Amino acid sequence: MQRALLTLSISIAAMLASPAAGQDVRSTELIERALQAKPDTSAGKKIYNEHCTTCHGARGYGNAEQVIPALAGQLPIYVIKQLVDLSERSRTSADMHRIAARKPLTTPQALRDIATYLGTLDPNPKPETGDGAQLAMGKRYYQGLCAYCHGAQGGGNEAHATPALRRQHYSYLLMQMRDLSADHRYSVDIEIVDTLRQLSYDQLSAIADYASRLPMAGSSVVDSEQRPSQPAQSVTP
Ligand code: HEC
Numbered sequence: 001m002q003r004a005l006l007t008l009s010i011s012i013a014a015m016l017a018s019p020a021a022g023q024d025v026r027s028t029e030l031i032e033r034a035l036q037a038k039p040d041t042s043a044g045k046k047i048y049n050e051h052c053t054t055c056h057g058a059r060g061y062g063n064a065e066q067v068i069p070a071l072a073g074q075l076p077i078y079v080i081k082q083l084v085d086l087s088e089r090s091r092t093s094a095d096m097h098r099i100a101a102r103k104p105l106t107t108p109q110a111l112r113d114i115a116t117y118l119g120t121l122d123p124n125p126k127p128e129t130g131d132g133a134q135l136a137m138g139k140r141y142y143q144g145l146c147a148y149c150h151g152a153q154g155g156g157n158e159a160h161a162t163p164a165l166r167r168q169h170y171s172y173l174l175m176q177m178r179d180l181s182a183d184h185r186y187s188v189d190i191e192i193v194d195t196l197r198q199l200s201y202d203q204l205s206a207i208a209d210y211a212s213r214l215p216m217a218g219s220s221v222v223d224s225e226q227r228p229s230q231p232a233q234s235v236t237p
């Protein structure tokens with residue numbers, strides 16, 4: 001976890017030149033304090049059941065019709081960062097901003113507990129997928145451009161606070177890829193934005209379809225896949 005902490009501090013610190021520098025320092029500190037807290041999974045379950053199930057579902061499978069993400073099996077460090085980003089409006093969502101501001105969620109301990117609990121849940125066995133028409137193209141782009149960060153099986157990378165994408169709803173993945181490439185999530189590395197920006201709508205849709213179908217494996221909190229520093233191969237559109 002020490003390594004994860006350090007990497008995150010460095011990556012967030014790298015953005016301190018932005019106008020919202022004060023906010024980045026505060027967010028980093030809160031994320032670090034949450035990561036240092038000793039997780040209490042049953043406390044996390046209690047918070048989840050009281051505040052989150054109406055939208056994200058009893059088992060954390062999300063709701064494809066309302067484009068609400070699955071959270072089951074997501075990596076804890078990523079969940080903590082998103083909850084902080086959503087409270088600080090480094091990521092905007094009217095629904096989630098108010099939820100993340102509720103008193104029981106305002107302590108670093110609560111962030112730790114809820115994220116750890118979600119990490120113990122098995123991923124959604126039946127996420128929404130696309131129409132399956134362009135899976136070969138989706139695979140080629142995903143494995144070429146995304147896998148070195150998100151994992152070949154979409155399991156994410158804890159050390160780099162990179163989310164798992166497998167078993168996530170197609171429509172949510174596609175929406176977030178479009179949001180990210182339009183710079184609508186602010187505390188995100190420019191490399192990610194640039195990667196997504198070069199892709200057409202059809203390519204994004206094919207990748208979201210492919211990623212949503214990646215297997216159940218990787219539900220564990222620790223993903224041992226190492227992140228190489230370069231894409232596995234170059235993909236020519
Ligand atoms: C009123 C409905 C609603 C409730 C209640 C709700 N959420 Fe959400 N949540 C959403 C929506 C919608 C999004 C997608 C936001 C977006 O469009 O960027 C989201 C996104 C998230 C994300 C980001 C997931 C990702 O893959 O990036 C996390 C983490 C999250 N919610 C955690 C929680 C937790 C923990 C609770 C309970 C304390 C909760 N949510 C309660 C609607 C809700």
Ligand code: HEC
Pocket residue numbers: 069081141142145146147148149150160161162163165173174176177180185187188191192195196207
């Ligand atoms: C350099 C590493 C890197 C590359 C390359 C990359 N990503 Fe990501 N991606 C990330 C990180 C880190 C985040 C979390 C951003 C944040 O903290 O909000 C992310 C977030 C996302 C999300 C939002 C997930 C959610 O639950 O809200 C999606 C979808 C996504 N990436 C898809 C892709 C796809 C598809 C590709 C390839 C075309 C790609 N990414 C390439 C690192 C990367």
